[in-house]
Amino acid sequence: xxxxxxxxxxxxxxxxxxxxxxxxxxxxxxxxxxxxQDPGQGLRLIYYSxxxxxxxxxxxxxxxxxxxEKKESFPLTVTSAQKNPTAFYLCASSTDRVGxxxxxxxxxxLTVL
Amino acid sequence: xxxxxxxxxxxxxxxKEDVTLDCVYETRDTTYYLFWYKQPPSGELVFLIxxxxxxxxxxxxxxxxxxxxxxxxxxxxxxTASQVVDSAVYFCALxxxxxxxxxxxxxxxxxxxxx
Numbered sequence: 001x002x003x004x005x006x007x008x009x010x011x012x013x014x015x016x017x018x019x020x021x022x023x024x025x026x027x028x029x030x031x032x033x034x035x036x037q038d039p040g041q042g043l044r045l046i047y048y049s050x051x052x053x054x055x056x057x058x059x060x061x062x063x064x065x066x067x068x069e070k071k072e073s074f075p076l077t078v079t080s081a082q083k084n085p086t087a088f089y090l091c092a093s094s095t096d097r098v099g100x101x102x103x104x105x106x107x108x109x110l111t112v113l
Numbered sequence: 114x115x116x117x118x119x120x121x122x123x124x125x126x127x128x129k130e131d132v133t134l135d136c137v138y139e140t141r142d143t144t145y146y147l148f149w150y151k152q153p154p155s156g157e158l159v160f161l162i163x164x165x166x167x168x169x170x171x172x173x174x175x176x177x178x179x180x181x182x183x184x185x186x187x188x189x190x191x192x193t194a195s196q197v198v199d200s201a202v203y204f205c206a207l208x209x210x211x212x213x214x215x216x217x218x219x220x221x222x223x224x225x226x227x228x
Contacts, residue, residue: 099146099165
């Protein structure tokens with residue numbers, strides 16, 4: 001089955017620690033995205049990548065970093081510089097055709113203690 | 114700047130009632146795309162529909178229907194004969210034409226369908 005997987009589903013970390021969230025897709029999509037969702041809020045774009053070895057900042061990139069070494073993988077690192085990291089993180093992917101639909105993974109809920 | 118407004122924060126209905134979720138958008142682009150997603154309690158966003166700005170035809174898919182009106186910048190979503198399984202948060206989103214990255218989301222509407 002084609003789809004997007006994110007792991008882990010729940011993640012707990014102590015304040016000051018970096019943590020990496022995994023996102024893998026087997027849809028052969030060129031573009032991948034990371035969004036953050038806070039309670040009662042819509043999704044906000046953190047980073048996106050339209051091609052391997054290239055990525056761009058979204059609206060709220062401060063305190064986050066990404067890499068795109070393989071087409072199918074787009075890991076997100078939440079660094080200690082992120083002031084309020086507790087949130088629900090969603091990964092998405094799409095083709096590179098203009099206006100194409102973004103498909104989402106199941107999400108990772110990060111709690112910083 | 115682009116903006117999506119879902120004025121209804123929460124809606125509660127009884128099963129079998131019809132319910133309409135409102136979505137109003139703002140954009141200066143002539144080419145753009147509109148989407149609806151469903152987020153059940155599990156958290157994953159499920160794609161429901163995509164509409165481009167040149168296609169104002171309404172769409173029906175089973176109990177779901179969408180009314181796109183450019184004159185009022187609205188893209189409303191109606192569920193007919195609602196069911197408990199329809200309980201979820203529903204998001205409306207907007208994407209510019211000519212770029213393939215950013216989705217601008219509304220804040221979502223929490224729909225609760227009671228038995």
